[in-house]
Amino acid sequence: MNVPSWQDTTCGGKIRVARWLVEVVGEGSLFTKTEMREAFPGVAQIDRRMRDLRDVGWVILTSRDDPSLNSNEHRFVKQGEPVWVPGKGKAKPNTSLTATQRSDAMKADGYLCRSCGVGAGEPYSDERGTAQLDIARRQVKLADGGTETQLVTVCNRCRVGSRGEEADVTDLLKSVDTLGPVERKVLAQWVEADQRTYSILERLWGTYRTLPAQARESVKQAILGDSH
Incomplete structure (x- = not known):
């Protein structure tokens, strides 16, 4: 045509x-x-x-x-559907969410973006604007092999990057099964609290990585010297 x-x-x-x-x-x-x-x-x-x-x-x-x-x-x-092609680009059935659906989804997600963890109105780490939360639809592959669309809370930035994303519960559970007892226990604690807690080693590593090169070298020498 x-x-x-x-x-x-x-x-x-x-x-x-x-x-x-x-x-x-x-x-x-x-x-x-x-x-x-x-x-x-x-x-x-x-x-x-x-x-x-x-x-x-x-x-x-x-x-x-x-x-x-x-x-x-x-x-x-x-570009999405070629609306100039006959039969394409027709209006989809109304799939708008109700206020109750939005409220319930945000409450279930703790009023946090489930991609980056930011809360509504909180500033981003780069200080470029504050977060606005919205509800997105995400395809989820279930443990029984089925697929369904579920609601998830995302911020305005993560919503852009996560369009078309699909979650795979089966794949996640398979990876969980590969964990040792100690790792599984730690993960269980994070899941129960719905929050990750960082060990002192992780916090120290994170701080070390932020140091300038000369400062990193002095810390490296101090640590390696102590370990020998």
């Missing part, structure tokens, strides 16, 4: 903005709301048509998803 141009005014707004992203912007590139509106003068709700593309697999980030962007910028990350 002939692929329409983004300038073809006989096509709908969603098709035109999709083709504009592919032809003009390009995957991985930035664009602004102003540039998009100037490309489609007189086209009503072009912002909404662009947002509709996300429902069919198009990854378009905003400043909410990526703190490095300003409020007028977007990043076109990946």
Whole structure:
């Protein structure tokens, strides 16, 4: 079939903005709301048509998803369904979560991002913005061999990086079975507390790694000297 141009005014707004992203912007590139509106003068709700593309697999980030962007910028990350192909890009059934579902999922996750552990409103370690929590759907391979979609709490940064992720419970349990009694006991303590506790060795190693080269060398000599 002939692929329409983004300038073809006989096509709908969603098709035109999709083709504009592919032809003009390009995957991985930035664009602004102003540039998009100037490309489609007189086209009503072009912002909404662009947002509709996300429902069919198009990854378009905003400043909410990526703190490095300003409020007028977007990043076109990946093309989704080719909405210009007949039968493609149709609206999916309403899968919006209820407030109760969101609340229950966050409560079950301790109101923490299950990828990086940050809490709502907490600053990131690089001090670039604060975390906003949301609920994502994740495919989970179950121990009985089945697969189901489950809800998980993620922050705005981790949500971007974890799109399309799949959790494998069977693989995890197989790895647990390879642990020795001491390791399994430690893991059980972390699981029961839903929090990892660091040993003094791990804390010392972490501190050592942050030292400048000369300081590391002096500590290395002191430790190696003590060990001989």
